[in-house]
Amino acid sequence: MRARDSDWEGVRLHVVTGKGGTGKTTVAAALALALAHDGRKVLLIEVEGRQGLARLFDCPPLPYAERKVGIGPGEEGRAGGDLYALAVDPEGALLDYLEMFYGIRHAGQALTRLGLVDFATTIAPGLSDVLRTGKATEATRRKAGGREVYDAVVMDAPPTGRIGKFLNVATEVSGLARVGPIHGHAETVESVIRSPQTAVHFVTVLEEMPVQETLDGIAELRGLAQGGLQLGGIMINMVRPVELTDDQLDAAAHGALDEHELDLGLKAAGLEDSLGLAASLAAELSEHAREALAQRSQRHRLDGTGQPRYELPLITDQMDLGGLYRLAAALRDQGAA
Amino acid sequence: MTRLDVDRLLDDPRTRIIVCCGSGGVGKTTTAAALGLRAAERGRHVVVLTVDPARRLAQSMGLTSLDNTPRPVPGAVRDPQLGGTLHAMMLDMKRTFDEIVEAHSDPDRAAQILANPFYQSLSSSFAGTQEYMAMEKLGQLRQSDEWDLIVVDTPPSRSALDFLDAPQRLGRFLDGRLIRLLSAPTRVGGRAYLRVVTAGFSMLTGVITKVIGTQVLRDVQTFVAAFDTMFGGFRQRAEDTYRLLQAPGTAFLVIATPEPDALREASYFVERLSQDRMPLAGLIVNRVHRSPAAQLSAARSLAAAETLESAPTATLARPDARSNAGATAASARYPLASTALRLHAERMQLGERERRLEEHFTAAHPVIPVVEVPAQPEDVHDLDGLRAIGVELARAADD
Numbered sequence: 001m002r003a004r005d006s007d008w009e010g011v012r013l014h015v016v017t018g019k020g021g022t023g024k025t026t027v028a029a030a031l032a033l034a035l036a037h038d039g040r041k042v043l044l045i046e047v048e049g050r051q052g053l054a055r056l057f058d059c060p061p062l063p064y065a066e067r068k069v070g071i072g073p074g075e076e077g078r079a080g081g082d083l084y085a086l087a088v089d090p091e092g093a094l095l096d097y098l099e100m101f102y103g104i105r106h107a108g109q110a111l112t113r114l115g116l117v118d119f120a121t122t123i124a125p126g127l128s129d130v131l132r133t134g135k136a137t138e139a140t141r142r143k144a145g146g147r148e149v150y151d152a153v154v155m156d157a158p159p160t161g162r163i164g165k166f167l168n169v170a171t172e173v174s175g176l177a178r179v180g181p182i183h184g185h186a187e188t189v190e191s192v193i194r195s196p197q198t199a200v201h202f203v204t205v206l207e208e209m210p211v212q213e214t215l216d217g218i219a220e221l222r223g224l225a226q227g228g229l230q231l232g233g234i235m236i237n238m239v240r241p242v243e244l245t246d247d248q249l250d251a252a253a254h255g256a257l258d259e260h261e262l263d264l265g266l267k268a269a270g271l272e273d274s275l276g277l278a279a280s281l282a283a284e285l286s287e288h289a290r291e292a293l294a295q296r297s298q299r300h301r302l303d304g305t306g307q308p309r310y311e312l313p314l315i316t317d318q319m320d321l322g323g324l325y326r327l328a329a330a331l332r333d334q335g336a337a
Numbered sequence: 338m339t340r341l342d343v344d345r346l347l348d349d350p351r352t353r354i355i356v357c358c359g360s361g362g363v364g365k366t367t368t369a370a371a372l373g374l375r376a377a378e379r380g381r382h383v384v385v386l387t388v389d390p391a392r393r394l395a396q397s398m399g400l401t402s403l404d405n406t407p408r409p410v411p412g413a414v415r416d417p418q419l420g421g422t423l424h425a426m427m428l429d430m431k432r433t434f435d436e437i438v439e440a441h442s443d444p445d446r447a448a449q450i451l452a453n454p455f456y457q458s459l460s461s462s463f464a465g466t467q468e469y470m471a472m473e474k475l476g477q478l479r480q481s482d483e484w485d486l487i488v489v490d491t492p493p494s495r496s497a498l499d500f501l502d503a504p505q506r507l508g509r510f511l512d513g514r515l516i517r518l519l520s521a522p523t524r525v526g527g528r529a530y531l532r533v534v535t536a537g538f539s540m541l542t543g544v545i546t547k548v549i550g551t552q553v554l555r556d557v558q559t560f561v562a563a564f565d566t567m568f569g570g571f572r573q574r575a576e577d578t579y580r581l582l583q584a585p586g587t588a589f590l591v592i593a594t595p596e597p598d599a600l601r602e603a604s605y606f607v608e609r610l611s612q613d614r615m616p617l618a619g620l621i622v623n624r625v626h627r628s629p630a631a632q633l634s635a636a637r638s639l640a641a642a643e644t645l646e647s648a649p650t651a652t653l654a655r656p657d658a659r660s661n662a663g664a665t666a667a668s669a670r671y672p673l674a675s676t677a678l679r680l681h682a683e684r685m686q687l688g689e690r691e692r693r694l695e696e697h698f699t700a701a702h703p704v705i706p707v708v709e710v711p712a713q714p715e716d717v718h719d720l721d722g723l724r725a726i727g728v729e730l731a732r733a734a735d736d
Contacts, residue, residue, distance in 0.1 A: 021362015
């Protein structure tokens with residue numbers, strides 16, 4: 001039985017950002033899996049065209065279409081829900097858009113061959129963003145038979161450095177047509193993004209630069225938040241458990257561990273050359289302690305944001321579906337989903 | 338696996354440009370700074386060009402701000418006898434773009450271009466401008482001949498390949514037929530041509546106008562009119578710098594971490610470099626976990642920890658063990674040893690996984706020299722930290 005409900009009841013669009021190298025895509029996928037419990041249907045969207053989701057779920061490259069890629073973890077006899085994935089590219093999204101508003105998909109395809117789509121998204125960078133966020137918000141709002149098609153949508157969003165611009169759609173496209181479909185489209189998108197239905201989560205690891213970018217990103221979104229952009233949780237990825245007591249940590253970090261005690265223990269465990277080994281293991285402990293202390297101070301910096309934190313363990317063996325389910329379980333246990 | 342001899346690369350006076358590339362978050366900036374510092378301390382006149390707006394280099398080099406001009410790094414060369422120097426700069430891409438415009442047009446026209454909304458969006462957010470301007474700056478630094486070694490840290494793009502492709506993309510875009518067709522159809526190729534394209538053209542402008550609006554289209558047109566004489570130059574410049582990268586004297590270092598994504602990117606990049614006949618010096622794998630006690634395998638280490646934790650204390654050779662404490666786990670006696678053994682096992686497993694991933698790479702690219710840099714327990718944010726990385730980079734060659 002879970003100790004508490006999800007911290008994000010009512011949130012249906014989860015935007016996941018993070019610095020490169022922090023495992024943003026993996027965490028977004030784990031969050032989507034975690035949300036797909038109790039038969040809930042979840043859509044995971046990738047917007048950067050790197051096919052990271054296909055690799056994670058070990059399936060062929062995703063087309064511009066919603067495909068079932070997995071099943072959420074079952075709990076106490078209740079079946080897990082279906083997890084769908086979609087890779088959005090600006091080209092497909094623009095064709096969708098042209099069809100939706102002008103019914104000219106066919107002409108759109110001709111324009112694609114001319115390189116026009118590339119051109120249009122190039123001269124108006126905000127356009128490509130609004131098309132991608134538009135796809136996510138459309139899926140979030142989509143209804144069939146009077147109820148929402150997806151219980152939750154998770155978007156693997158651009159990295160922290162670009163997230164403010166990416167989500168600030170209406171402002172970014174204000175240079176484009178001031179009236180008309182794009183403008184209206186951007187306003188619809190923004191009304192979803194700036195509603196209690198949407199939360200923006202940050203993925204980080206406990207290192208200085210990623211933590212700094214997280215703090216900067218949070219500050220930036222707070223600056224944009226007068227319109228109601230909801231900040232989500234901070235997902236701390238690749239956490240290695242600290243195995244030492246505080247006293248041991250201090251001693252180890254300063255190279256003052258009791259090597260004699262270590263040596264006795266190794267002897268007791270029946271290991272040869274316990275003395276040489278003790279010195280090597282003491283060196284490892286010392287590194288572990290310094291890392292742990294450095295991480296502790298980074299964690300402390302994140303405390304200042306007041307956003308809920310979730311910790312995800314480092315998966316030391318190959319990151320595969322099994323690892324993804326472990327991360328999903330960790331998120332669910334901590335109330336992130 | 339061939340080992341990369343970093344010092345030989347840095348000391349060779351023929352090495353004039355080192356490009357550090359790789360996917361985001363692999364430690365490119367730190368590596369570039371560490372290489373620059375080491376080269377300077379070995380007597381070379383070095384400038385490190387970083388393209389990352391996160392001011393990481395500034396922090397790791399103890400500077401509070403970097404701008405578009407190279408600044409000496411204080412405290413960088415401790416032994417002046419060696420005669421080396423170290424400068425660092427951070428690319429301001431908009432500034433660099435503005436400078437090109439100012440240098441190639443009269444003041445009135447330059448002012449007109451700089452004020453154009455389309456130009457402003459192009460110079461600050463076009464995907465590829467950063468890479469183009471990095472290349473441009475690199476070309477300028479090389480041409481000034483003030484430094485005998487330039488170390489470049491490439492932009493934090495999604496893919497390492499962007500660094501090679503983006504500049505030409507911008508060149509092609511600005512020089513492209515579409516932009517001219519759209520903004521000034523009569524210039525393209527006379528009336529006959531125009532007649533042929535007219536039908537398609539009106540549909541094209543129609544859709545473009547629908548999508549981006551007339552205002553943006555007008556901005557583009559004004560921009561093109563003012564920018565006209567510079568178009569050809571843009572492509573030319575991109576091509577010149579590309580050739581500079583192929584020239585002898587340039588060395589590419591591909592940076593990765595022992596993670597699947599980073600190594601996959603590294604693999605793509607290596608293949609691309611060889612395709613384009615770009616000089617690849619080697620692969621640097623950052624944040625590798627190695628153990629000083631590698632003779633103790635993960636399995637034996639775990640088994641030893643379990644022995645300590647499960648055996649009754651009485652059976653263990655501890656002089657002060659109480660005989661009636663049979664139920665007490667020995668780990669209560671030797672908590673430090675059992676923790677150390679478990680940590681060691683975990684580290685060996687991690688190291689083993691990293692080694693397997695690296696083997697995928699080296700099996701596919703057996704002749705590429707590799708150097709590994711161990712994971713640092715703390716972040717590097719001062720010159721001493723950079724020096725330590727430099728020592729690690731050079732160490733492998735001595736082993």
